[in-house]
Structures are given as C-alpha cells and as structure tokens.
Amino acid sequence: MMTAERPTVVQKTAARTKVLQRQGAAVALVLMVAVSWLVFPRFGSIDNMRDLALQGAFLVVIALGMTFVIITGGIDLSVGSVYALGGVLAAWGSQYGFLVALVLPLVVCGLIGLVNGLLIARTNMAPFIVTLASLLFARGLLLVITDEGATTYQIPADSAFVELGRGTVSGFGYPIFIAAVLCVVGGAVLNRTGFGQNVFATGGAEQSAILMGVPIARTKVLVYTMSGTLAGLAGALTAAYLQSGVTVIGVGLELDAIAVVVIGGTLLTGGMGTVLGTVIGVGLIKVIQNVINQIGTLDSNYQSVVSGVFLLIVVVLQRILRR
Amino acid sequence: MTRTATAATRTAARTRWLQDNGVYVAVGVLLLFNVLFTANFLTVGNFTTQLVQAAPVLIVALGMALVIGTEGVDLSVGAVMAMAAAIIPLYLGAGPFMAIVMALVVGVLAGAFNGFLVARVGIQPIVATLALLVGGRGLALVIADGQLVQLHDPAFLALGTDSVAGVPISVLIAGLLALVVAALMNRTTFGRQVVAVGGNRKAATLAGLPVNRVLIGVYALSGALAAVAGVLATSRLGASDPADMGLLMELSAITAVVVGGTPLTGGKVRVLGTVFGVVLMQLVRATLIKHNLPDSIAQMIQAAIIIAAVYVARERR
C-alpha cells in the first residue's frame, strides 16, 4: 500500500501542480527543440547534437554540484574560477601522468569547496559572500600558478589524459558519459540516501532540521566540497578536451550554472529541486545558444539581447505553468 | 525582567558592538596602515581620488542595499549603468539635462521591469535580474551600435570634473543620495515597509502592506540609482562606453553592502554601514594598487579582507 485510500481534491491539485512544476522546463525544452528542428535544418544534424551534448556535459557537471548547494538554500559563486583553476592544475599535473592530472584538481578544488563549506556552516556567513571571496581567491591562485597568466600548460597530445576529454563512443565524447553517470549517481544520492534527505531538510527549514537532529553543518560542508570538486572535475575534463590549461575560461560561468539550476525548477530559497531539472536547464541554455548561432546573421550585440529575452521567456513560462 | 551584568553578558555586548561597528573599525585600521606605510597618502588629492572613485559604487550600493533589504538582489545594475551610458550621446544634442533625464528614465523603467517580474510574476530576484544582466548590456550595445562614443559637451563633462567648494560634484551627489536613502529608511513608512517585506513577506501581505508596490519601488529606485551612477561615471570618463561601463558592478555593490553589515537574508538595511562598506573596498583596492602588488596576490588579499570583514559583522546564532 503506497497511499492513503482517499486522496482529496486538494491533494490531487497539489499532485497536478507538482507534475507541471517538474515539467515546466521540460515543456519549454521540447518546444524549443521542436521549433528549432523545423526552422533550422542543420539543428538536428548528428554532428550538431554531438557538439550540443558535449558542450552541455561540462556545464552539467558544474551545475550538478550547484544543484545540491542551492537545495540547501546556499549558492556557490566560486565555481567559474574553481573550474578554470581545475583546468590549469590538470594541465600542469599531466606532466606527471594521468593520475596526478586527474586527482590534483579534484583535491585542490575540493579543498576550496571544503573551506567554503566550513566558513558557511561554522560561522553563519552568507554563502553568497563567502563564495564570492573564493571566486577571487581561486582566480588569484590560478594567476600565481601561471606566472600572472603568462604560462599556459600544455597537455602532451599522446597523454592518456587527453583521451578522457577527447575520446568518443560512436562520436559522442567521453565527458558526456561521465556527466551522465554523475547525474544518475547524483540523483540517487539526492533522493535515496540519508545525506540527500539532509540536503532537502537543511534547505527546507534549517531551524526545524536542527531540532529534528539533522547534521546541518556536516551537510553544508559536504555540499560545498562536492560543488568545488565537481567544478574542478569539469575543469580537468575541459583541459583534457582543450589539451591545455587555458587560463581565461570560466569567467561568469557561475551565473550560467545558477541559471540552469533555477530554470530546472530548483528553488533558489532551498528545500526543493531535482537533478533531472538541472539537466533540462542545461539543455535549454545550450539549445538557445545553438539556435542563436543557427540564425547566423545576428549582430554580435543582438546575441546577448536575444539570450536575455530567451532566459526571460523560459522563466516566465515556467512560472506561469507553475500556477 | 532580570538584567544582570555578568561576564558573559559583557562579552556578548562587546562582540555585539564589534558586530555592529566592525566595518568602521576596519576602515580605521586600513586608513592607519596607509598613513603609516603608503607614500603620499595624506594628501587632499589622494582623498579626493578615493572619494571620486567610490562615488558611483556608493550610489549603486545604496539602491542595492534597499533591494537586499527586501530579501532580493539586483544583478542588473551594471547593465543598467551601461544602458544609461549608451543613452547619453543620443540625447546630448538636446542638452545635458535632457540626456540625463532620459538616462534616468531608462534606469527607472529597467528597474521597474525587474520589480514587476519579482513582485507580480513571482520570479526569484536573482534570475529575474539575471535576464537584464545578460540582455541589458546587449541592448546598450545595440543602442550605441557597439561603439564607444567620445563626448564633448562641456556642461556634461563638468559633472565629472568640477567641484563645488573643493568637493567634486559626483561626491556631493553621492553623499546627498546617502542622506536621502538614510532618511527614507529611518523616517518614512516606505522604509519600514521595505524591511517588513524583507523580514516576512507573507506577514507583510496579511498586514495590508502594499507589498508589490514596495518591491517595484525598490527595484525602480535601484535602477534609477544605477542610472545616476552610469551618468556620473560616463561624464568622468568623458566617453560613453557601453561595453565596459559598470562591468561586474553588481558584485562590487553587493560586497560593499554585505561588508557594511546588511544581511543578504533581508529585513535590515544599514545605510551608514553601506557607505563605509564602499569606502572599505575602495581603500582595499587603492592600497593594493599603490603597493604595486601583482593581480594574483591582490585578488587573494581582497578575498581575505572580504571574509574577515563579514566574519566580524556576521549574525550570530
């Protein structure tokens, strides 16, 4: 027996609203894809799809961590810098072999996340400001490592690490599969483990959660560590893909990550959200970018106007569906 | 009610004092450091420079403080500055007054639009204003056809270069606006409604407060103030530069507000704290430049100072 015998009208309405809430972004995505397919013949080409998926994969990895953070009612502005730092560390580490290239960024970026988490959980400082500071810090660290950006570390083309970013399965890059696996695991962690329940409880009602015995501090520390680690991983994958530790990437990426998470239906105030929604959010943003490119003749200045308008339409649409 | 002056309460009072006044202490410490260790710091010219550079940030931060007071945030301020900058050359032909009025109108409209999205449509502030952050600068570039425009109207340029009784006009305007916002927060119903909406929106609604009007008003004010900052910064630069005007201003303003002791959770606005938050961040930047630190170290030091300042001012559980 899964439910009480007689769901009331209230409950049925609530259930229906929930379905729409969940699928608001999905509906928007399906519409966008369908229209793009019809209007732009090249949109649906397999090459374009592969590229879309690959570009989306890096963002998905970052946004996955951000989803957890946002569900606890927090925010992580440092992911863009940490992502760039992760890439530089991976490229630097690649001269010492595959393992160093992969582990070093995860550890360092995880540490930055850990410090974020500790500061937020233990001192009651606003996540926005703590992670804003680490945004600066990570960028500074990156500049130190690269001699004020003068050095770009290259990854030897024959290094096994490059394969991680460049390898494909029937044309689809490894990062796509890595992101997919992470999402499945992330979804399971969020919905099917005690830690996941704690994440929801922390963001839903922190005071109550404390009284219910939820380890708030530990949960927060964990989600920020996770977010840092995942941003580092995305950076490492990007470095492998680009074959170098590019220093200028990731600027403003935190806003993209936040936007996709929120578009995916996760409440910025915490307590509610899904991994699938985030994936759909990434899909939407990437399709919008892709469509702007398909239009082709668009003046570069109009491109951001169109992106802004699209973003607006999606959030308004979602909001209306939610009512 | 029993009141006791135990050691515990005295410590509590002391931390409370530091929490409330941390930003002033920090400004004092930094000033002292500079007086001791920075060449040519104690000059009128230098202080004028710091104030002039801080003025646009302060004006934006004042609006941001109000928005944050309602438990919101306005990411679009930099883009609004760019829009204001782009508007100016279009109307400068009709005189500087006309150009400034049009820039302000655009700022108010942009802000009211944000407010409408937040209040009426019910979109979360970060996302609602993110749309304008992305699109607004694009719009500014479209208006200006992407180009930086050199300005030559002497009356308009005077706004950025002239002084009254030795005080630069932009500093006067910023100071005046700070006073106005302080009065607004402390002496008017609107001010009280702002913190009430930020403190508990549901309760404010049930108390019959004009919640939507307050929200739209606050965002419109933020837009207007951003436009004022855009106008002043443009006249100082002597050029309309929509591509770079106000870039990352949203983060500077938010940092200053929070460092000044206004919590991001809303329900409280500290105007004087915001002023000092802006001054603190300005001094930090100036100190780092004057000591010729490389960008890498400068960024890390800024991070550390932000953390330290907010750590002191944090709300204890």
Next chain:
Amino acid sequence: MPTDPVIEVAGVTKTFAGVRALSEVDFTLHRGEVHALVGENGAGKSTLIKVLTGIHTPDSGRVGRNGRISTIYQEVNLVPLMSVSANLFLGREPRTRFGLIDRARRDAEAAEILKGYGITADVRAPLGTLAVGEQQMVALARAVAADADVVIMDEPTSSLEPREVETLLGVVDRLHEAGIAIIYVSHRMDELYRICDTVTVLRDGRNVHSGPLADLPRIELVSLMLGRSVNEIRKHGTTAFGEGHHAGAQPVLEAVGLTSRPRIDGVSVSIRPGEVVGLAGLLGSGRTETAKAIIGALPLDGGTVLVAGQPVPHSVKGSTRAGISMLAEDRKTEGIIPNLSVRENIVLAALPRLSRFGITSRARQDRIVDTFVTRLRIKVSSPEQKVAELSGGNQQKVLLARWLCTEPKILLLDEPTRGIDVGAKAEVQALIDELAREGLAVLLISSELDELLDGADRLVVLRDGTVAGELEGDQLTREHVLAAIAAEVRDDADSDGSD
C-alpha cells in the same frame, strides 16, 4: 511510583542578551511519570526544554540525562517542502538491500502509522499542504516512533481541535503504560489534570513549585503560576467572557457565497457591530480559509464581501482600508516580522495613519506602543527588543496589538488564544469582550469549544468548506455544536471526556 530519575537538572541558569530566561532551576523527571511543566508566557518552559534536549547550553548548572529524549517543539518543527513520509522518517529511513532509501516501504509504513493518528492524507504530498493540526500530529507520530525513554511535548495541543486532542491524550496514555516518561507543557488545565502525575511550576525563570499534581487544587496552581493570591483569581470562571453583547441591527460585515475551490464553497457569514460570531468546525473544515477569503488574502472563485453595505475590493489592502483586520493563525510565518522590534511590529499596519506625507512620527508610535504594551501586559525588556526574542504568547499579544491599533471595525481572530497562558488568555478573552462592547464586530475562530461557547453570541459551523449550520441562544451548547460539526462522524458523540 518508580523513583529512578531519567532527567536531573540542578541549578540551571540561562541568559539571552541580558534577559534571564532560567534562573537556578532544579528539575527532576522520574522514569514512567507524566510531568506537567506550567507557567505564564515567557516563564521559561520552552527554554528549559531546549536546555534539557541540548539545543541550548546553560550558562551554569548541571544537566544529567539518562536515556534517549524525543521532543515535539512548540512551533511545528518539520520541513514543509518535504513529503509527509520523509518528515516522519527523516534520519531513520527504511533501506533497501543496497543501502538506499526504500521509498515504497517508507510511504507504506508512514501511511500505516499516521492512520493510527487519524490522518489519511497522501503521505507523499509535501507536509506544508497539511493543516497545522495535522502537521502537529505528524510531529507527534515522529516523536513517538523514535522509541525514546523520554518524550517531551511543548504545547502539543495548542493547534488541535477536541477530537485530535483525544487522539493525542490517548497516545500519551499509551506511552505512559509503556513506562515512558513524559514532560507535558500546556496551558490547558483540563488536560493537565487528566494525564499528569506531577507538576513543576515556573515563574520568571524560577522553579516555584514541584510536586504531585492531584493534591494541588486547580486554583492554587493558577495562583502559583501567576504569583497572585487565590482570592484574586477566584473571581474568574473557565473563560473570562462576560454575558452576551448588545449588537447593532444592521450587519457591518456581510460575506456572501465565498467560494475558493477546492477549500471553501459558498460560505456566507454576517456580523453586526458589537457581535462576536464564532466559526466552528473540524480541522480542515475551512475556517482559516473563510477568514482569509474575507480579508482578501485568498483568490476567490466567487462571492462578495460587503462592509456597511458597500462592496469591498478583494485585496488585503482594500479590506484593511474598509476596516477589516485579521489576526493570522500561524504567527511564525504569517504574523511576526522577526527581525523588527516590538514597536515596529505593533505599529506596522497602522503606520500610514501615524505618518504625515509618508514621514513617520516617532512620538506617536511610542505613545501607542506604550498604551498597548501596558494594556495587554506584553512582557518585553523594552519596546526596542526584537520580537523574535519574545516567548510565543507575548508574540501573540504583539500581533493583537498590531491589529487593535489600526482601530478596525471588524476583527477576524484566528485562534487568538493559541499558545498563550491562562492569565493572558483571560486577558485576551476579556479584551474581545470589551472590544465587542465598544461596537467592534468580531469573528472568532477557535479550536477550544469552551472558548467559542462562552465567547460567541452566535456560531457558524463549517463542514468540508460549506456552512453546516448556525447556532444561536439556547442552541449554544456542547452537544448541539458537536452534533453540527461532526454530523457524519460516528465516534464523536462519545468523546466528551475532557470537561
């Protein structure tokens, strides 16, 4: 009676920013006893509980625990966005073979458990969609299911109506029989005398009495709590309501056919000046919704609200302007603005009236705040104290003051005495009486039948979002009301054990 102590506290002092909430408190809880903890609002009951459970660390004193404690806190402390079953099992979810949460089993077990508490809601729905009372039952179920040695209940019945109170008291009996010790905080005397063995009375943060409850006459208990003589108190009855009121002839408020699907359907209520109309009904019958519909806080599918014959625009602002005020049921989320001071909270709604051209006048605010702090005996260190630091009952009084200083014509009171102590309750009830006598029209929603019967001149009974009947004059008896409330519910007829 077993004497083995499970909780032993000695000389505990706890201070908040200069306010001494507990002062040298000794307290002992023995295995298997049901121990009443009573005191005025702000006496320190909740604080003591938080010290016992380790949420607060005392400034000085010793806390000894000898067993697992499980607590139901005063304000519902669950996570509204999470499902009912997730709330119930948070921290001890059933697992599958792979160590993952077994959601199917969790939901099934939750539904099974909650049925025992009379809740048949969808356990997968967010907890927030349940009525406050239902949420309280979930909290109870959660606390009990944790199989603890001590269960602490801080005003568990304040948001329950009679039938659910019975369920709860039944649960307490069951726990008692199982040898579990219970600390029970309540302002409702009947309940205390029914279930408690011993009592501890707190006054101004001090333990002024501990001992067996049965030996202590009710009036003496009240006198201990209030610190006033027995004679002084003897004047009052169960409630502080006086005789009926002299109502005007023409209704000042007419709500006609209020419909907001799916909550309420065609509810009509009218109130004359000087009249107190009670709204009775089970939990979830739509009383709160009716009040919210009148004040304009609920989107309407149909119906109109008239004040003095004039239609009122359907918005909180419009209604407020027309002279309607509402004291919300859930003071935490819909009432107080936690970070503002007591003064700012009180004048919030009346501020425009106290201002000229939008500029506020501090002197006028202080005058009005002083008046109400004194009149309602609000316990504050200063009007500038943050309202969040007040005890629950005092917060309630602050909210009442907020509405009274708008000088309304019509006052909608949703559970006005919820969670406030006997002294304050009497004051509030006397106040309602007085206000009605001054010509105010009052709509009174209460889960306490006595309060409704004594306080209201007329009762409108709701069932499933529709008006099930109106009772007046001779019909205002317990039997009539229960019959009207629960016409279809069989087991209600014999639940009258609490008086």
Next chain:
Amino acid sequence: TARETEQTTTNGGPAASAAADQSAGPGCARGTTGYPQVDLKGAVVGFSQSEKEANPFRTAETQSIRDEAAKRGAELLYTNAQSDLNKQISDIKSLIDRGAKLLIVAPLNSDGLQPAFDAAKAKQVPVVTIDRKVTSKPCTDYLTFIGSDFVEQGKRAAEQMIKATGGTGKVAILLGASGNNVTVDRTKGFKDGIAGTPGLTVVAEQTGEFDRSKGQAVMEQLIQSNPDITAVYAENDEMGVGAVTALKAAGKQPGKDVKVVSIDGTRTAVQLIADGSYNAVIESNPRFGPLAFDTLEKFGKGDEIPNTIVISDDEYDSANAAQKLANAY
C-alpha cells in the same frame, strides 16, 4: 584601398601590406596537405570572431573580413564567441556544419582551440588564424597565422618611449587583462626594449584590463602615490586614453610632463598625439581581410603558404599623427 597605396616602408607601412619575411619553417602547399581545391568566388567562407565588436579593433577586423568577402564574391558565414572559449569551439564546428569550405578564425586565446581545428581537419577545411597566434601546429592543425608580432609591438613601444623620454624617467605600465597572452607578449617586448636603457625604470605595473575606465582609475591611484612618474606605457590605446584623462585631472600635462605611449592605433589616441597630449602609438593592424583572402586564394591555386605571415603595423608619433589620422581606426 587608398590607404594601402600610401605605404612605403616595412615598418611604417600602411595597413594591409604583408611582410611574409618572418615565415618560420617550411611552407604549406595544398598538394602536400591534400585539401580539396575551393574557388573563392561563390565559396562559403566561415569567420569566427572571438569577442563582441565593442572596441574599434574588433569592429575594424570584422568589417575588413566582411568587405573583402563581398569584394571577392564569397559567401561569408559569421559567428561571435562572445569571449567564451567553449562557444568558439562550437562556433567553428557549426560553421563547418553549415557548409563553410574555408575558415578564418580570430582565436579568443592562444590555447584551447585544438578540438575545433581537429574538426576542421576531419572535414578537410583549411583554417587561417588571424590576429592571435595559437599554439597548435601550422600546416597540420591550421594553415597559417596572419597577424602582428606582439612582442615586437612592445619593443617598438619601448623605442618610442626611449625617444619620447630621452632615455630617463619613471615608467608606469598599464597592463592588459591578466592571463591574456597579448598582455604577456606586450609586457615582455617592452621590458626587453628598455632593458638597455638604465635611465628608464618601471615603478609600477598594474592591470587596467584593456578598459578605459579601469586604466583611468589605476592611473589616478598611481599618480597620487608616485607623483614623480614621468611616463606611461599602456598596453592598449583605451587604457592610454583613460590615463590621459586621469593625468589631466591630477594637474599634469600628458604628452609633456608625463609621456604616454600605447599600442593599437585607434582614432582617439592618434588624435591625442596630434593634439599634443600623447606621444606615440604603435599600430596593431586589424585589417586582415585582404591578406587572409589572398592567402586562401594562393593556397587554392596550389602555392606554398608560409607558416606565419606578419602583418605590418604602422606607428604614429608627433611627426606623422596629423597626416596619418585618416589611417587610424
């Protein structure tokens, strides 16, 4: 164009005159690479721009490519990466996807475009990179690079600085954006250039992020703390112009009390030289269109293409600014 014919010398020469003398390594011919022949007329050519056309350099660059494509009857597909490296990779892939047979790429960064080049290689589409040299392999990953030598620009700026200051002075450097290799090269070139002049010392180097108002703000701070600064080297014109405003506000006479030298060649900066408040500007030539299409045409015909084609950069000083003003962009 009219401007092209004005040119005379290699260094002071006008816009689009290519000096292919610095080509490194063996040339690259279609025969050896196996790319198909594409006739420029009617061909689909893709151009991937890196940043918004919000500064004069990018505007002139894009315009030059557009004009030349129109002139040669090629169909131009255009994308703009909006300063996002990953977007530039997708952009290039999508250009190929949309049928571009030849590609011109203005890389956002020296590193990181390898996946895009690989995609082009797979589809046998030759890529000409302009303006910024990438670290990938010429002839294999891309065809050739057409652009300025940024280190050389820095050196020439140093020469002008020595000339303007007479070899003594305290110099403040306004650096470009951190992490950008243009910044790195122009700094290196300048420092190498003044290394032999002990009278010139660098007293401050701070980033103005290639932005006019940041350049102005930094200069305001520096002139307060180091009032004895006598020269400013700005790594682009925008920051230089900002510095001029700052210097004026501080009561200094830019161009006289404080010498100003920068790199780019924008109209505003050259005008300031003519007005006497600026000392010299080293051009960074954005007019890649003619050279790029010439190169593609030659390649199509089967000629050998050098790995690097250095576009000639003009320079402006008080002697020539007034006459050459029309040449500035």
